[in-house]
Amino acid sequence: MGRITLTHHGERKKMGWKRRQGLLLGFLLQSFMLIECAMRRQRIQKKNNTDAASFPPVQLQILDEYVVVDNGLVSVTLSNPGGMITGIEYNGIDNLLENEYKENNRGYWDVVWSKPEHPSDIYDKLEGTSFQVIKEEDNQVELSFLKPWTSSNEVIPLNIDKRFIMLRGSTGFYLYATFERLEGWPDINVSQGRIAFKLNRNLFQFMAVSDERQRIMPTSLDRERGQVLDYPEAVLLTDPDNSFLRGEVDDKYQYSSDNKDCQVHGWICTNPPSGFWIITPSNEFKTAGPVKQDLTSHAGPISLSMFFSTHYAGSPLIINFRDGEPWKKVFGPVFIYLNSVSAGEDPLTLWADAREQMLMETESWPYDFPISEDYPHAEQRGIVTGRLLVSDSYINQRLITASSACIGLALPGNTGSWQRENKGYQFWTQADDKGYFVIKGVRVGNYSLYAWVPGFIGDYKYNAYINVQPGNTIRLGSLVYDPPRNGPTLWEIGIPDRTAAEYFVPDPNPTLMNQLYVNHGEKFRQYGLWDRYTELYPLQDLVYTVGVSNYQTDWYFAQVNRNTGNKIYVPTTWKILFDLDNIDEQGNYTLQLALASATDAELQVRMNDPSTEIPHFSTGLIGKDNAIARHGIHGLYWLYSVSVPGSLLLTGTNIVFLTQSRGASPWKGIMYDYIRLEGSSENIDIRNHRKVSPSRKP
Numbered sequence: 001m002g003r004i005t006l007t008h009h010g011e012r013k014k015m016g017w018k019r020r021q022g023l024l025l026g027f028l029l030q031s032f033m034l035i036e037c038a039m040r041r042q043r044i045q046k047k048n049n050t051d052a053a054s055f056p057p058v059q060l061q062i063l064d065e066y067v068v069v070d071n072g073l074v075s076v077t078l079s080n081p082g083g084m085i086t087g088i089e090y091n092g093i094d095n096l097l098e099n100e101y102k103e104n105n106r107g108y109w110d111v112v113w114s115k116p117e118h119p120s121d122i123y124d125k126l127e128g129t130s131f132q133v134i135k136e137e138d139n140q141v142e143l144s145f146l147k148p149w150t151s152s153n154e155v156i157p158l159n160i161d162k163r164f165i166m167l168r169g170s171t172g173f174y175l176y177a178t179f180e181r182l183e184g185w186p187d188i189n190v191s192q193g194r195i196a197f198k199l200n201r202n203l204f205q206f207m208a209v210s211d212e213r214q215r216i217m218p219t220s221l222d223r224e225r226g227q228v229l230d231y232p233e234a235v236l237l238t239d240p241d242n243s244f245l246r247g248e249v250d251d252k253y254q255y256s257s258d259n260k261d262c263q264v265h266g267w268i269c270t271n272p273p274s275g276f277w278i279i280t281p282s283n284e285f286k287t288a289g290p291v292k293q294d295l296t297s298h299a300g301p302i303s304l305s306m307f308f309s310t311h312y313a314g315s316p317l318i319i320n321f322r323d324g325e326p327w328k329k330v331f332g333p334v335f336i337y338l339n340s341v342s343a344g345e346d347p348l349t350l351w352a353d354a355r356e357q358m359l360m361e362t363e364s365w366p367y368d369f370p371i372s373e374d375y376p377h378a379e380q381r382g383i384v385t386g387r388l389l390v391s392d393s394y395i396n397q398r399l400i401t402a403s404s405a406c407i408g409l410a411l412p413g414n415t416g417s418w419q420r421e422n423k424g425y426q427f428w429t430q431a432d433d434k435g436y437f438v439i440k441g442v443r444v445g446n447y448s449l450y451a452w453v454p455g456f457i458g459d460y461k462y463n464a465y466i467n468v469q470p471g472n473t474i475r476l477g478s479l480v481y482d483p484p485r486n487g488p489t490l491w492e493i494g495i496p497d498r499t500a501a502e503y504f505v506p507d508p509n510p511t512l513m514n515q516l517y518v519n520h521g522e523k524f525r526q527y528g529l530w531d532r533y534t535e536l537y538p539l540q541d542l543v544y545t546v547g548v549s550n551y552q553t554d555w556y557f558a559q560v561n562r563n564t565g566n567k568i569y570v571p572t573t574w575k576i577l578f579d580l581d582n583i584d585e586q587g588n589y590t591l592q593l594a595l596a597s598a599t600d601a602e603l604q605v606r607m608n609d610p611s612t613e614i615p616h617f618s619t620g621l622i623g624k625d626n627a628i629a630r631h632g633i634h635g636l637y638w639l640y641s642v643s644v645p646g647s648l649l650l651t652g653t654n655i656v657f658l659t660q661s662r663g664a665s666p667w668k669g670i671m672y673d674y675i676r677l678e679g680s681s682e683n684i685d686i687r688n689h690r691k692v693s694p695s696r697k698p
Contacts, residue, residue, distance in 0.1 A: 055072055056168075066086070067143060069173070075088075076089075115188060176330060197278075219240075226239070250514070264278070267303065273347040274339070383472070384442060392482075425443050448466065492677075498596055509532065573660075599627065623635065
């Protein structure tokens with residue numbers, strides 16, 4: 001595809017010499033990035049191939065009820081034909097998995113689904129009914145465990161092809177699967193799909209999710225002896241085997257991560273020093289984009305590879321199939337990486353090694369060894385490049401570089417639809433500090449290009465479809481995002497970054513703490529913060545005075561309900577006080593409300609008069625994120641541009657009343673991303689003392 005240079009309206013424009021220089025520089029930069037990626041891939045492949053030749057060949061043993069794959073470093077036993085992983089032998093340990101569990105409850109795929117006419121959840125471990133050897137060579141063994149659907153059975157109406165790969169010289173193995181529906185198959189809802197591993201509780205007691213989130217963990221038995229709190233996932237540890245953990249709260253949702261931050265996590269055994277890690281080299285097969293949150297590893301010990309779920313989003317991410325809709329998607333491969341160090345060495349170095357391996361796997365993506373025809377290799381994929389700029393004349397008369405913008409390809413849809421998209425593939429990258437981006441390894445298909453830019457509200461969508469073909473590089477040139485803006489900023493609260501992380505997060509109740517998050521940057525993951533609001537505001541709700549208050553200390557991270565005692569929760573109303581001079585009574589002002597999360601909530605806005613029965617604006621009932629209960633700092637993003645007639649404002653002090661009107665539960669509420677009041681479009685720019693028109697020079 002030839003290169004197309006566009007203005008922000010998509011029209012061709014004749015460029016001056018300086019403009020040509022800038023675009024040429026961008027082209028050279030993008031070309032350099034592509035060449036460097038290719039060179040890194042070649043270096044990694046050469047290293048892997050050189051190392052592998054010195055190791056024993058991969059051996060396959062097929063028994064009546066089991067299949068054993070062994071490369072001299074690790075031996076994996078799978079059920080035949082079910083494809084359940086029943087044993088992993090490594091580093092002198094007979095089985096890294098928990099032997100006390102049934103063989104179909106140690107390492108497995110599963111889905112949660114339902115029928116539209118019977119919405120109760122059905123749990124299916126996707127046990128295969130036939131087994132096939134796809135490839136058996138010295139350097140690689142690939143196996144297939146099939147679970148086909150026929151109209152005569154009551155299992156989920158999907159054809160499932162689970163694949164297992166072991167490579168020569170690799171301390172680990174790869175897992176992926178193809179889910180397929182044929183046209184005319186029954187209607188279903190699918191809410192969760194994942195791989196789960198339940199590790200040996202006597203061996204694996206130290207968990208690592210990120211550089212900052214690592215700790216000794218309780219076991220499943222510790223949790224069984226504990227006190228269940230407000231919901232089953234949250235348990236107060238009253239009698240753990242490790243006395244160090246006594247009095248702490250454990251909840252699997254305290255260890256959730258955004259997709260973009262969940263490339264490696266797992267467990268460490270100290271004797272013998274061994275690591276078990278799930279490495280996700282790409283998020284192309286996950287739903288809802290890079291900031292979708294999900295589970296990682298948690299007490300058990302358990303490690304999960306989550307492909308799709310409703311966590312932190314709710315029903316919008318249930319995959320609904322209607323009217324016989326056909327569908328096919330490949331999930332994975334993910335890499336189950338095992339590592340070890342010698343006795344006497346620090347076992348914590350296993351985390352650093354796992355991170356390094358994650359980078360190698362990421363650079364090797366897309367892999368060149370999976371055999372499935374539904375998994376395209378690098379030469380069968382395409383590349384999309386470009387540059388994103390931002391036009392906001394109230395900040396700068398020149399175009400602004402979209403530094404660190406999150407830019408991605410997803411199925412065609414409305415602006416911002418990517419965060420609810422759950423059937424196709426998504427490909428995301430982060431722009432550099434000049435706004436240049438390269439999206440590589442894109443599957444063939446028709447996409448929309450979406451983006452959001454830290455520091456600016458709203459979502460960008462390119463105004464044409466992107467049709468990716470094998471081996472093609474599509475150069476989009478310069479794109480311009482016009483974020484929502486109707487007038488100059490009169491005041492603002494927070495930072496537009498789609499989270500509530502910048503706001504005040506209190507310390508937890510000292511009897512309900514997770515020690516990991518004491519003096520931690522993610523303090524919002526502590527349990528019970530919803531009740532801390534009532535303790536901090538016992539007599540009246542939050543009042544924020546523009547020009548006096550500080551959002552980092554005076555704006556609570558979530559607008560939750562008030563606990564009036566006996567677990568009775570009532571709605572709350574927050575106030576924003578601000579002064580105005582020279583009101584334009586004939587003009588329209590704009591209140592920009594960006595929400596980072598909503599759970600069974602209704603946000604009502606009233607201007608200066610809290611007694612009006614009908615609010616000036618209401619969101620209506622929105623959200624199923626459950627981010628408050630699940631210790632998230634964001635869920636799905638919502639943006640409302642509320643028109644405020646000048647006649648509703650006063651010269652002098654004004655008050656915005658923000659009411660979350662749905663009570664009855666501690667977890668109903670909202671998190672604000674950012675709030676801004678804009679002056680009338682006819683107002684004088686308060687910085688430049690004149691109304692300005694946009695310039696198109698970056």
